[in-house]
Amino acid sequence: xxxxxxxxxxxxxxxxxxxxxxxxxxxxxxxxxxxxxxxxxxxxxxxxxxxxxxxxxxxxxxxxxxxxxxxxxxxxxxxxxxxxxxxxxxxxxxxxxxxxxxxxxxxxxxxxxxxxxxxxxxxxxxxxxxxxxxxxxxxxxxxxxxxxxxxxxxxxxxxxxxxxxxxxxxxxxxxxxxxxxxxxxxxxxxxxxxxxxxxxxxxxxxxxxxxxxxxxxxxxxxxxxxxxxxxxxxxxxxxxxxxxxxxxxxxxxxxxxxxxxxxxxxxxxxxxxxxxxxxxxxxxxxxxxxxxxxxxxxxxxxxxxxxxxxxxxxxxxxxxxxxxxxxxxxxxxxxxxxxxxxxxxxxxxxxxxxxxxxxxxxxxxxxxxxxxxxxxxxxxxxxxxxxxxxxxxxxxxxxxxxxxxxxxxxxxxxxxxxxxxxxxxxxxxxxxxxxxxxxxxxxxxxxxxxxxxxxxxxxxxxxxxxxxxxxxxxxxxxxxxxxxxxxxxxxxxxxxxxxxxxxxxxxxxxxxxxxxxxxxxxxxxxxxxxxxxxxxxxxxxxxxxxxxxxxxxxxxxxxxxxxxxxxxxxxxxxxxxxxxxxxxxxxxxxxxxxxxxxxxxxxxxxxxxxxxxxxxxxxxxxxxxxxxxxxxxxxxxxxxxxxxxxxxxxxxxxxxxxxxxxxxxxxxxxxxxxxxxxxxxxxxxxxxxxxxxxxxxxxxxxxxxxxxxxxxxxxxxxxxxxxxxxxxxxxxxxxxxxxxxxxxxxxxxxxxxxxxxxx
Numbered sequence: 001x002x003x004x005x006x007x008x009x010x011x012x013x014x015x016x017x018x019x020x021x022x023x024x025x026x027x028x029x030x031x032x033x034x035x036x037x038x039x040x041x042x043x044x045x046x047x048x049x050x051x052x053x054x055x056x057x058x059x060x061x062x063x064x065x066x067x068x069x070x071x072x073x074x075x076x077x078x079x080x081x082x083x084x085x086x087x088x089x090x091x092x093x094x095x096x097x098x099x100x101x102x103x104x105x106x107x108x109x110x111x112x113x114x115x116x117x118x119x120x121x122x123x124x125x126x127x128x129x130x131x132x133x134x135x136x137x138x139x140x141x142x143x144x145x146x147x148x149x150x151x152x153x154x155x156x157x158x159x160x161x162x163x164x165x166x167x168x169x170x171x172x173x174x175x176x177x178x179x180x181x182x183x184x185x186x187x188x189x190x191x192x193x194x195x196x197x198x199x200x201x202x203x204x205x206x207x208x209x210x211x212x213x214x215x216x217x218x219x220x221x222x223x224x225x226x227x228x229x230x231x232x233x234x235x236x237x238x239x240x241x242x243x244x245x246x247x248x249x250x251x252x253x254x255x256x257x258x259x260x261x262x263x264x265x266x267x268x269x270x271x272x273x274x275x276x277x278x279x280x281x282x283x284x285x286x287x288x289x290x291x292x293x294x295x296x297x298x299x300x301x302x303x304x305x306x307x308x309x310x311x312x313x314x315x316x317x318x319x320x321x322x323x324x325x326x327x328x329x330x331x332x333x334x335x336x337x338x339x340x341x342x343x344x345x346x347x348x349x350x351x352x353x354x355x356x357x358x359x360x361x362x363x364x365x366x367x368x369x370x371x372x373x374x375x376x377x378x379x380x381x382x383x384x385x386x387x388x389x390x391x392x393x394x395x396x397x398x399x400x401x402x403x404x405x406x407x408x409x410x411x412x413x414x415x416x417x418x419x420x421x422x423x424x425x426x427x428x429x430x431x432x433x434x435x436x437x438x439x440x441x442x443x444x445x446x447x448x449x450x451x452x453x454x455x456x457x458x459x460x461x462x463x464x465x466x467x468x469x470x471x472x473x474x475x476x477x478x479x480x481x482x483x484x485x486x487x488x489x490x491x492x493x494x495x496x497x498x499x500x501x502x503x504x505x506x507x508x509x510x511x512x513x514x515x516x517x518x519x520x521x522x523x524x525x526x527x528x529x530x531x532x533x534x535x536x537x538x539x540x541x542x543x544x545x546x547x548x549x550x551x552x553x554x555x556x557x558x559x560x561x562x563x564x565x566x567x568x569x570x571x572x573x574x575x576x577x578x579x580x581x582x583x584x585x586x587x588x589x590x591x592x593x594x595x596x597x598x599x600x601x602x603x604x605x606x607x608x609x610x611x612x613x614x615x616x617x618x619x620x621x622x623x624x625x626x627x628x629x630x631x632x633x634x635x636x637x638x639x640x641x642x643x644x645x646x647x648x649x650x651x652x653x654x655x656x657x658x659x660x661x662x663x664x665x666x667x668x669x670x671x672x673x674x675x676x677x678x679x680x681x682x683x684x685x686x687x688x689x690x691x692x693x694x695x696x697x698x699x700x701x702x703x704x705x706x707x708x709x710x711x712x713x714x715x716x717x718x719x720x721x722x723x724x725x726x727x728x729x730x731x732x733x734x735x736x737x738x739x740x741x742x743x744x745x746x747x748x749x750x751x752x753x754x755x756x757x758x759x
Contacts, residue, residue, distance in 0.1 A: 059206030060170055062234030064184055064196055067278070067459065071243045074184050074197070076170040079140040082149060085163035086125040087132045089154060094125050097153035104152050108145075109137045133165075140169055180246050181293035182282050183402075183457070194296065196237065196458070199403045203461050206234030235468060238460040240276035245269055245577055249279035252572040253550070257283055257291050260555035260565055264291075266298040267551075268440050268455075269573060272544040275444070275453040275473030279573070296404060297436070297551070304406035304435045305553075308519025309365045309562065310536045311429030313489060314442065315374050316362065318388035320485040322377065328359040328488055334368040343379065345421040347371045347428070362492040363500030365516060367428050374427035382423045386412040392480055393452060394434065398441055401458050401471070409433040429519055436549050439536055444547040445477070446493070447513075447538035450486045452477040494541050501563040502535065505571035510578050511541035514570065516562030521554065530554045535566040539574045546577055604648060604660045657692035658685050658704070666704060674698030683708035 064074040086094075102118030112120075117136075124131040141149070146166050149155055155164040174184065185195015197204065209231035249267040257265050264284040270277050280298055283291040297303030320326055334340065338352040347367045353360070361369030378385040389395065395410040410432045411418060417431075425431050437455060445452035453473040461469040481489075493513035496502050501516045514537015521530040533555060538547040550566040550573075559565050650656045652673060658666035666685050670677050673696055680703060689703040 058170065059208050059231035060233040061172065062204040062206065063236045064204075065236060065238045066243045067238070067240045067276070068243075069238050072175050073180060073239070073241070073243075074172060074174050077173045078143055079169045079171050080143075080146045080166040081135060081140055081169060082137055083133060083135045083165040083167055084121070084124070085132055085159075085165060086121070086127075086134070087130045088160060088163045089125060089157075090161070091125065093154060093157070094121065098122055100153045101155070105136065108149070109139060111137065140171075176243065178293060179243070179250065180241060180280065182296045183241070183280050183293075194404060196239070196402060199401065200237055200458070200461075204234040204237065207232040236462045236464075237458055238462060240278065240457055240459050241280070242278040244580065245279040245573070246281065248576040249281040249573050250283070252569045253281045253283055254291055256552055256565065256569045257285070258289055259557070260552060260559060261557050262552045262565075263554035264295070264297055264303075265550070265552040265569075266303060266436055267548065267569060267573060268298050268437055269546055269548045269577065270440060270444060270455055272444055272447045272538060272547050275455050276459070277455055277457045278546070278577075280457070296402075297553075298549075299400060299402065299406065299435050299437045300404045301406045303551070304408070304433045305532050305551075306430050306432065306519045306522065307434050307439055308429040308517040308532065308534065309367075310439055310443075310515050310517035310534050311432070311434075312362060312365065312370045312427070313446070313493070313515055314389060314392060314394060315370055315385075315427040316358075316492065317392065317481050317485055317489060318385055319373060319377055320488055321388055321481050322384065324482065324484055326358070328491060329357050331355050331357050332361055332369045332373055334361065334366050334372070340368045340372070342368070342371050343375050343421050343424045345425060347424065359492060359495055362515075363495045365496075365501045371424040371427050375424040378423060383413045385423060385426075386410065392442065393477055394438070394442065398438060398454050398476070399474070400437065400454070401456055405437075406433075406435040408435065408438050429517065436534070436551050439534075440547060440549040441476075442480075443514075443536045443538065443549070445480045446486060446489050447544035447547050450480050450483065451475060452480045490541070493537060497537070497541075501561070502537075502567045504563060505567045507571070507575075510539060510574075512539045512571070512574060513537050513541035513544075514567075516567060518560060518562050531560045533560065533562040533565040535562050535570045537570065539578070545581060546574070548573060604658070604665070651696075653696055655688075655690045655692055655694045655696050655702070658688055659692070661685050663704070663706060670702055676701040678703045679706055680704070681706040 060078075061076040063072055063076070065071065066073055098118045098121045099114070102116075102121060103114040105117040106112055106114040120134070120136075124134050150164070150166075154162045156162060159165065174181075183195055185193055185197040185199070187193035187197045187201055191201070192198070193201075209229040249269055253265050253267050256262070262285070264282075266283075267279065267281040268277060269279040280296075282293050282295060282297045282303075284294040284297070286292055286294060295302055333355045334349060334353045336352045336354050338350070339346055339348040341347075349364075349366050349368050351364070353364060353366055353369070356364070356366065356369060358369070358373070360366075361373075374385065389410050390412075395408055397405050397407055399405075411422060411426060413422075422431055441452065441455055444455075452475070454476050456471055456473050458471055460467050460471070490513060493515060494511065496515055497506050497512045502512075502514060505512060514535055517532075517534035517536070519532045519534075520527040521532060522528075523530070532551065532553045534549065534551045536547075536549040538544040548570055550569045552565045552569070555565050648657065650669065655675075656669045656673070658669055661669075662684055663679065667677055675690075675696070676699065678701060683706045685704050686707040687705040690700065
């Protein structure tokens with residue numbers, strides 16, 4: 001029995017051994033077959049095919065330029081990664097130079113010691129098989145650093161003998177930081193984005209090339225065998241933006257947003273005749289006091305809102321076009337209570353106006369006046385009113401050069417939401433929506449004598465210095481209204497700044513025409529007590545050069561009117577634009593004074609300081625040889641040929657006479673005698689509250705009234721006694737505006753506001 005078991009085991013072992021031998025023989029046979037010429041060529045070709053692949057070589061993206069064609073707003077800068085091919089480097093060269101190269105690499109990158117870098121280089125060259133690609137460091141270097149590394153030992157031998165490989169990586173760079181950030185825009189990996197980068201991607205992107213790359217551990221090594229297809233760089237785009245005006249617009253907008261704790265705002269500045277946008281600023285709130293260009297409110301859906309009182313200009317245009325005989329001197333009765341029920345809805349004004357002219361109704365932005373005029377004229381046929389609005393192009397997009405323009409919404413009687421109150425409500429800027437740029441294009445047509453043009457922001461597409469395509473503003477409507485209507489509207493807009501709701505931005509240096517706007521915000525099915533404020537207009541009013549719109553949304557610190565929130569931003573932008581426009585400046589000689597004496601304007605001061613000034617100006621000074629005090633007072637008139645001075649005694653126990661002195665000298669005299677000083681105005685001391693020579697009491701407050709040279713101040717009451725007196729100076733306050741409480745009424749569309757704020 002035992003013998004049979006043993007025999008079976010031996011048989012099985014022998015069979016297993018035979019199987020292993022046969023399997024081994026099959027492996028040896030297969031290996032020999034693979035190594036043979038017949039199959040070896042096949043497998044070598046397959047391995048080469050899988051190891052060497054074509055990959056895209058990305059083109060350098062084009063540059064976005066400002067309007068001057070020189071200032072770069074966005075460009076692609078070349079950066080490089082440093083790689084190395086040890087297989088092409090001679091062993092003797094590496095042995096002699098590895099330590100020097102390792103030291104330079106260590107100092108440059110600072111992440112490893114010189115010995116570690118030298119060891120890495122030698123190990124890669126001595127490995128079996130030889131390593132053909134290693135990345136020395138993942139840090140990206142710039143072009144100047146690349147030139148520096150190319151002079152180092154081994155690397156200076158070049159790509160074929162030194163093995164150095166500089167892999168190019170393009171990075172988008174904006175020299176002006178966040179300036180016009182949203183307008184320049186972006187493009188993500190999915191080819192989605194916003195702004196000019198997205199809209200003009202086809203031109204900016206260029207055409208990618210391709211080249212052979214060898215797959216190696218650590219990365220893909222390029223193979224330059226002559227089969228590569230070179231990438232074609234993208235075209236450049238020249239915008240119409242003015243870097244300086246863009247900076248002015250963003251700064252003015254930012255200050256107003258912070259000052260009013262507003263939600264967002266935008267500013268667009270455009271040339272009247274050319275339609276070229278010189279500045280477009282958009283800032284939205286992302287934190288307490290923190291604003292950034294996070295959305296293009298000037299053109300896109302989120303910025304499309306009910307315009308409020310700035311739309312009254314379109315209503316008046318429709319009125320004048322429908323009845324050319326209506327004049328600005330015609331009157332409308334706005335009542336004496338400040339509120340009036342018109343077509344089933346109550347309209348209110350902040351101030352009762354009674355019977356006023358049409359000119360006055362617009363200047364004061366009377367909701368009642370405009371709503372009553374439009375309702376009385378068009379109530380029998382409201383479609384005629386909306387047809388006028390559509391003929392002005394207010395219901396159509398502008399076809400702006402940048403993607404994302406909002407589609408305007410202008411209601412008409414065929415709309416399901418139309419009611420008997422819609423006509424009067426639309427007339428003052430509600431129940432319709434426009435983007436700020438669309439409102440600006442309408443106002444620009446008034447400034448342009450009735451010619452409505454398309455705003456543009458891209459002027460040229462270029463390849464180096466060669467212009468491939470240029471753009472000019474299209475004429476959207478060669479005659480938006482009659483010349484007579486344009487003249488009336490221009491007169492209205494001038495009156496708003498001269499006598500109306502925007503008189504706070506009036507300036508003597510140039511003229512402004514425009515309209516304020518204030519609109520309640522519609523949210524969650526009803527109108528809230530949050531406001532969108534705006535000002536739209538142009539300047540100079542007598543010869544328009546620029547048009548501009550400012551929108552400040554949801555101000556929270558008490559100021560809610562376009563005239564006090566948005567208009568000051570307009571004025572600041574206009575001031576800077578006019579200061580840079582030499583052609584618009586008035587001759588300075590017209591405002592200059594007559595001939596001036598070369599004798600400096602002085603009334604009192606330290607004798608040694610006056611003596612030094614006179615010596616520097618070669619002016620004679622008639623002073624006594626010895627004076628009791630260092631302080632002197634000048635006696636002659638301003639145009640005297642020389643200065644004559646007399647000593648001014650200054651007692652420690654009496655109030656000194658500081659009239660005519662600079663504030664610095666007056667403070668020195670008064671505070672050194674224990675007096676406390678308060679000032680009113682700027683310039684030299686014109687009057688002092690404590691009489692000169694009166695008994696001095698330490699701790700007493702003296703109020704100094706200052707005025708610039710040659711200017712007389714309006715007299716103010718200065719206290720003459722003291723223990724902490726306050727100067728009785730009255731400053732003009734802004735007119736107080738009372739806000740009417742909303743009336744409770746029933747109407748067909750409950751969502752509509754019962755009262756509307758005026759601008």
